Structure formats: C-alpha cells, structure tokens
Amino acid sequence: MNYEYPSIAQTAEMLKNKLLSLENKADILKAIEFKALYDELKTLPNDEKSAFGAGVNALRTELANLISTESLGERDLALIDVTAPFDVNVDPTKRPRLLPTSQGSVHPLMAELDKVLEIFYKMGFNAVESREIDDDYHMFGSLNFPENHPARDDYDTFMTEQTDKSGKQFIAPAHTSSMQHRILKEYAGQLESGLPIATVIPGRVFRNEDLDARHEHTFYQVEGVYVGQGVTVGNLIATLKTFLQSYYGKELDVKTQPFYFPFTEPSFEFALSCPFCDKQGCNVCSKSGWIELLGCGLIHPNVLREAGIDPMIYTGFAWGFGIDRLVMMKHGIEDIRHFESAKLEFLRQF
Numbered sequence: 001m002n003y004e005y006p007s008i009a010q011t012a013e014m015l016k017n018k019l020l021s022l023e024n025k026a027d028i029l030k031a032i033e034f035k036a037l038y039d040e041l042k043t044l045p046n047d048e049k050s051a052f053g054a055g056v057n058a059l060r061t062e063l064a065n066l067i068s069t070e071s072l073g074e075r076d077l078a079l080i081d082v083t084a085p086f087d088v089n090v091d092p093t094k095r096p097r098l099l100p101t102s103q104g105s106v107h108p109l110m111a112e113l114d115k116v117l118e119i120f121y122k123m124g125f126n127a128v129e130s131r132e133i134d135d136d137y138h139m140f141g142s143l144n145f146p147e148n149h150p151a152r153d154d155y156d157t158f159m160t161e162q163t164d165k166s167g168k169q170f171i172a173p174a175h176t177s178s179m180q181h182r183i184l185k186e187y188a189g190q191l192e193s194g195l196p197i198a199t200v201i202p203g204r205v206f207r208n209e210d211l212d213a214r215h216e217h218t219f220y221q222v223e224g225v226y227v228g229q230g231v232t233v234g235n236l237i238a239t240l241k242t243f244l245q246s247y248y249g250k251e252l253d254v255k256t257q258p259f260y261f262p263f264t265e266p267s268f269e270f271a272l273s274c275p276f277c278d279k280q281g282c283n284v285c286s287k288s289g290w291i292e293l294l295g296c297g298l299i300h301p302n303v304l305r306e307a308g309i310d311p312m313i314y315t316g317f318a319w320g321f322g323i324d325r326l327v328m329m330k331h332g333i334e335d336i337r338h339f340e341s342a343k344l345e346f347l348r349q350f
Contacts, residue, residue: 126198134170143263219336240319
C-alpha cells in the first residue's frame, strides 16, 4: 500500500519488518511507533489532520490483515470428516452401520426415473431437465395464468426474497410445466421441417404442502410435450397408455374425465386400471379398481401463440405425473416421506 505522508510510509516499512520477528503478531498493533504518529498528528494544521489520521488508520488495518492471514496460515487445524454422522469419540460398536461405497445403490426414485426415460426414448422423445428456480413468467404467465387469477393460488408456491427485473419474486417451481414455453420456443423450428416437438421434462418440484403419508413438499415430476400437425386427444391417450403398459409390463385399461388446467384445453384427469388387482379392488386402488394418476390435455392455443406457434396449423398435448407415486405403487411403499428421509433401513431395500 502507498502512503501519502513519508513518516507513515517509513513507519509502515519498519513495522512490517518488525512483524516477522514477533512471536505474538498482535503486539505489532501496540507498537510505540503508533504513538509517535499520533504525536505528529497533533502538530499538523487542521486541514491536514483528517488525511493524516486516515493514513494511520489504513496502516493499522493493513497490519491487522497481515496478522489475520499469517495466523490462518500457521494454524494447525484438525481434519474434520463432514460426512460422519457421529462423533469420533463414539464407541465403534455403537456407531450406525453405514453402506460401504462398494455396496452403494441408486436411489429408488432415480432408478425408476431412468426406466421411465428409457421408455420415452424408445417412443421418440428427447429429455430436457427442469429448473429448480424459475420466474413468474414461466411458472404462470407463459402458461395462460392471467394476473391475479385464482388458479395461481392452487399451487401453494414457495417464493424467494430475490426478484426478477420486473420486481416479481423468483419461484421454486410447483410443476415441471414451467419448462413448457422454453421447449416450445427452442424446438419450434422443427415443425417447419415436418418434425414434431416430442420432449419429456423430468425435474424436482416444490409445494407448500401439509406433510403426511401421501403429501410431501419436495417430489419429482415428468412433464411431456408433443406438438405437430393433426395431433388429437386420441394421440394423447394412446401415448400415455403405451407408456404405462410398457412400464408395468401388462395390458391396462385407461379412462379420462374432464378437469381444468389453464394451460390445456380440453383438460383431463387420466386414470388407469389398477395393475395390481386387475380392477378387482385392493388397498393400492382403494378398492375402486382404478388409479387416478396424472393430469393432461391438449395444449391451450394461447400457450402455443405465446411461443410463436400458430394453433391454426399445429396442435399438441401435454401431461405431468409424479415419479414418487409410480414408485410407491410399484413397490408398495406406504409413506412418500421415506424418499427424502435418508433412512438407511429404507434405502437398503433397494
């Protein structure tokens, strides 16, 4: 550091050299040389005192930083194992039994997600991962949610304190549909070449839920988007039925019933015949023989227009389902909270 006053500069050089030989580095801040500088300050004209005092304070700050840097460099810190879920002094026989790396396993959600994506790859879809922080436009605006529309309240979204350029809070997405606008815009050029848009979007989503065996604040979804010429509800139902039959490895019946989503029209709830009891009634399907699995529908014309796609020429469909629920049904898991619990007694079953 360069000092304006020669006396401060000379003192700085002297004290830095002295610092090297001190055992207790902090003693340098009590050096007699500082008293000499303060005595000199009293003799200066009033219009110079402020600048000279600032220079002395800057010297003290510089020395304090040097002391701090040297102290950190010389300190012999014990190594900390941040992965250890116990104190090192705990008797080894009382420590939790951990999975050795040679016997580790893929989390059941990720294992099933790989299977789901593999099926869609074979059906001609590509995959794009969703985001875990997004903005109001992609969560709502681009999906035909008008400002202050009550449908926005249905999602119980988590908001951040940070805001975007328009002053709206960022959002932890409550559905993977927040990627729909980006997918439509990115692949719109394929439509002019005669190729459809066919993309699945896996991702983690977040909702302000009251936690119980069937509800969790963090879970995984897979969104599907397909757009082309002459696409109908029949194509939507056939696509989902083909996927589900491949996933469960058996013939299934499916049915739809009308529902409401702002970003699809018409919109449906999609149900499949229970793959575990063949519609005879069991605990998985609550004795009904059917399982309501997902929401779907034809992409709303306003959503297509917002992405620069002419709905008079092209139509498409979209759906979204939870990976957690597929895994729970497939393996008979009774509580969704197990997935985020990190309990080894649960994970060892997979």
